[in-house]
Amino acid sequence: MVGLPKRFVRIFAYGLGIFSFLGILLVIANNKQIIEINDYLPEYLIPNFFQPPADSYIIDISVKNCFRLNSKNPACGIPSRWEGMYGAFPGSNWVKVDKDLTLGNSYLNKLYFNYKTLSHKDAMENFNRRDNLKVVTDIAMFSPSDRSIKGNKDNIPKKILDEIKSGGVFDEEALEFYSNFNVQGELYKEDSHKHKASEANKEYEKEMLAKQAEEQIAQEKENKQEEAQKDAKEQEVGEEIIEEEGEWKDEGKKEDPKKEDSSKEDPKKEDPVIAKEPSEGDSKKPSLDLELVEGSKKKRKVETDNTDLDVTYIIPTKDELEAKGWTYKSHGVWVKYESYKNKRAITGIDVLFGKEVVDPRPNWNLVKGEVKDIKSKLPARFSFRRGPKLDYKSKDFQKTLKVDKDGKFKILQVADLHFSTGFGKCRDPVPESSAKGCKADSRTLKFLEKVLSIEKPDLVVLTGDQIFGDAAPDSESALFKALNPFIKRKIPFAVTMGNHDDEGSLKRSEIMSLSANLPYSLSALGPDEVAGVGNYIVNVQGNKSKHSAILLYLLDTHKYSPNPKVNPGYDWIKESQLKFLEREYATMKPSIEAYKDKHLDMAFFHIPIPEYRNLKDQPFIGEHREGITAPKYNTGARNILGQLGVKVVSVGHDHANDYCLEDIKDKDDVNHENKMWLCYGGGSGEGGYGGYGGYVRRLRVFDLDTSKGEIKSWKRLESDPDNKIDEQILVTGGEVVNF
Missing domain, CATH: 1.10.287 (Helix Hairpins)
Known part of the structure; x- marks a missing residue:
């Protein structure tokens, strides 16, 4: 028991x-x-x-024309369901990327990219021989630089040649390349990509080269150090080309009789002529001397290096490409087909535009090269995803905002980037002499990256006009470029909408949705019942608690007046938005009151409220260079924000204003209990206007300290980013500082 x-x-x-x-x-x-x-x-x-790696596979791609007269037809530019891999297989469908590859530059046609999908479920249920199921696993595109590859008449992308080329001294593919030579080391008189050697020659050279490779590697190891100490200038790779009498033909150098004599003393060194293309920067690599002596045949000699095969490209035949899975489609686009089992299946494809294009999404791969033969100044490029769509709202791509152990938190405000799909045109650059050759977005990014490195902010708030809509025929590409600096540095960011953001290819809600669904984004569309898009709060917790230490209110200030005859100019904050702020505050109030230190509140949006005009008899620090384009109609947003405890508001929109104004609600109140700082971020983008007496682009920083109840601010200029300007204390002890 x-x-x-x-x-x-x-x-x-x-x-x-x-x-x-x-x-x-x-x-x-x-x-x-x-x-x-x-x-x-x-x-x-x-x-x-146990779930499959993706919901669907991509099994084919296509680029198809659509006549402009027929462009309103949803099916225009989409292949028929019978076209492409596996025809009208159950569950397979064509998906059109709704972006004209010509960006409207063709008067007759539009050009659309499509990809064909096959659901995992349908593939498993209906494909009888699953081992033969082929899916798209890679994409390659031809680049103009690929034309420099010798013998590349078929415009094969370097990416494919790199995959097929020799990976070492002499591997199987290199041996296949050398079979293009007969046993005398003479190249067959055919196009390089069509060379066919006899089986006898192949076997002979494989045996000979394998033996020679072993000897050369051993000799290289023994003599590498000794040869490196010799005159490096005389050992340049690929400069020597064989003359018929077996002498060196050294371009730009004199013949070296010593080398010729030494080679004659060692007849054991044998090798065929190696046709290769020298690479840049390799001119000082140590080399090996190779010779071929075959009976009474003439001697051929070439200088090369066992690493030189890294720059030797074997131009494969169509059959060889297909054996590797690569197939040419059209417009310079190649795809690779492999078995679905290798888990490299592509499950999503996007089209982006521009020379400076980036894709900040972690699981997306931007394809080098561009679509050929499209009438557009902005190149179209592909980006693809493998595997399932990632959740960018998960903890892997989000950070909980907290003050540090000293109660501090730093915010960088980025106002009016005005990015384009292309380089962007510099408007009013300073100095004027820098206008020639100026690329607006490149220059702005350089400035922004510099300030990010200096300040290392905990949060970036973008206060509208990230995109200059008229210059952004593809808004997605422009937005990715604008937000990439924060995503790659894993800095949380929050976006508000400006009046130009939605003037490109995407609607206001689409721009905000795209901004909100990126890694490290705290942005949100906000409730549907509230006017506008992008009304939300950002909460910063205490260092050792979840209580609210800092609360930021972000609002959509819309665009132009809905009734310009009565109230010309810009739109205003609506009553539903103010009610939303009051509800959010009521929800957060217990957490605010539970925080042990001084709670701090700020608000950010794009268009200034009318109180920004109260410059007369009220103190301000900074520059007031242009008129304040606030709305004519006042809905009392400033009063509501004051009641919620907001001490500082900061906006953009007026690029050449960067002041902080101390506004007092009731001047007759001797205690000045309802004071508020109204600040401008200052225009940061070279793509937006400047002018007004040589206005230099700038960025504003807010340094918050809840242990002291303090908010400091300063700015950094593009002309001198290393130094702060207009540093000031706005709030101390939780109250607005008396100026």
């Missing part, structure tokens, strides 16, 4: 161990796609880690 429980425990332990081992094998087999768990269990019984 005593042994029974022990035996039971032992059996249970063995069973558990075997079950666990089998479970691990099952997971590995499913992940390797050796088996499909979906085939054996109902979907509701399958754990998440």
